Amino acid sequence: MRTSPELRAKARPAGDCVWEIAPSEKAGMRVPARIYASEALFGQMDDGVFEQVTNVACLPGIVRAALCMPDGHWGYGFPIGGVAAFDAEDGVISPGGIGFDINCGMRLIRTGLSEGEVRPRITELIDALFEAVPSGVGAKGFVRLTEESFRRIMVQGAGWCVAHGYGWPEDLERMEGQGCLPGADPTHVSARAVSRGMEQLGTLGSGNHYLEIQVVREGGIHDPVAARALGVEAPGQVFVMLHCGSRGFGHQIGTDYLRIFDQAMPRYGIRVNDRELACAPFRSPEGQAYFGAMTAAANSAFANRQVITHRVREVFSRIFGRDARTLGLDMIYDVCHNTAKLERHRVDGREMELVVHRKGATRAFGPGAPDVPSAYRTIGQPVIIGGSMETGSALLVGTAHAMEETWGSTAHGAGRTMSRAQAKKLVRGDTLIRDMAARGIVVRAASKSGVAEEAGFAYKDLSAVVDVLHRLDLSRRVATLSPIGNIKG
């Protein structure tokens, strides 16, 4: 995909790697739209990004600007990589600014193991993880829940898991919001959402979701001080990365409320340029109900990643014949992608309560900010940016500048440049799996065609995305992690 010259001409350079579309470019824009990208990444953005980020700029109560991160690409409603803050008093909340996979997010776990110890057993390890962590269409989790206990998960998030033996107490310290966002209200969750998601706790899903074994290579540690604080000690060290979300439970809440908002908008006199941007005033009954249900889904996503973490520890412990603690399987961090959160930020010199939407974008709070774990308080909140299964991922930290510029937000991944159908035309899943094995990356997948769709060439160059973030000081590069084993849904 490439940007058309007409749309490109509307976005003016507004500094190094910053492009701005003035409110005069589209009727109804209340604030400018701002895209963070190098010249090369900007040129790779499809026209949908421009349409969507300017549509976001039209929403009631938006503060300062509609933002798009360098991994931005076409979504629905908001672009993926979209960030927008709305005044909590007179602004809106929009499911299209969050996505159907509520609190889809990343989790990174360190190990005390070296590649030399893991490599000889990587196939055995990946096979065991594939068995232990259900993935793909129709996957069912291993945790049997009553409806009552599922409702507790909605309110307690990862805390419920730790209390029930699926994790360590210190895990909670190393999660965005301690693995439990305030404001969850199960009374606004439909019975349909409960029945759709209740049996899926501990499942990976499909699409771009994965569980990956990674290693930090020689030259892969860019900031030794921050790396050490995060538990990244030396080249050859092995890590486990998870990317998954709230599964059918969150998807159903998105479906339910998109439908409700679509019908409710006329009551509030709100018109939007794209039906996927359906929204309601944050303080309205519909807005508050969605916020309560959406937060319940966000908490279930923390629980999902926590239960998977428990399984990962069990598998490592079994394969290597040692307790997970002695193997050093400590949480580095868990960070959300698809949320709207009530946060306080400074706007024109005064503090405001904002509903910050991050869709395919990561929170990146800087050093000293609230909710950054004490162990990381001096370096900033860890930021985990997932790349493609072939090329690796990145670990960064948030910055003070991101707090000023982007409501403490940064990119979330490499961002697609090619459709799934195109990718499947270029490579077969089984061929790619064989090629990757020859390059030392063992892949197990529930769907072979799904593997082809996730080929590295379908994504932007992750290092180019990270370079922009680092140059703009929206987050600071710490380490690069390379895959040696991957489980795909």
Place this chain on the structure above:
Amino acid sequence: MGHYRFLEEVALADCAVEVEGRDPADLFETAASALACLMVDPATLSITVERAVTIEAPQLDLLLYDWLSELIYLKDRDRQVFPAAQVTIAGKGPFRLDAIARGGTIDAEHTTLGADPKAVTFHQFVLEQTADGWRARLVIDI
């Protein structure tokens, strides 16, 4: 039955499909088939389940949205996929759908899996009458 084709340039990370049918019921049946093909290879699914579905909606396009949302819901709740359906539609707003959906339960041993749809989206969501019948454009979030 009508026909469908997946569109390559409409959705980058998701899946867009154009569905045509001679009338709304035919289109709804075809859309169900397209959705099932997205999820699994229907040839690897034992057709053992028959399920009655009734849905009401104020507009015809929302009836389609709710029908496909119901099929996605059944995939997650019961792990069942329905490549075939017999649909009747009544009313002129509100509309009512009565369907007999035929399909099977996903069997990890034998069913070839495809994508795992999250939701039908309203992005570029269109249901319209054409000179030859009815056409819909759907973007499925996967």
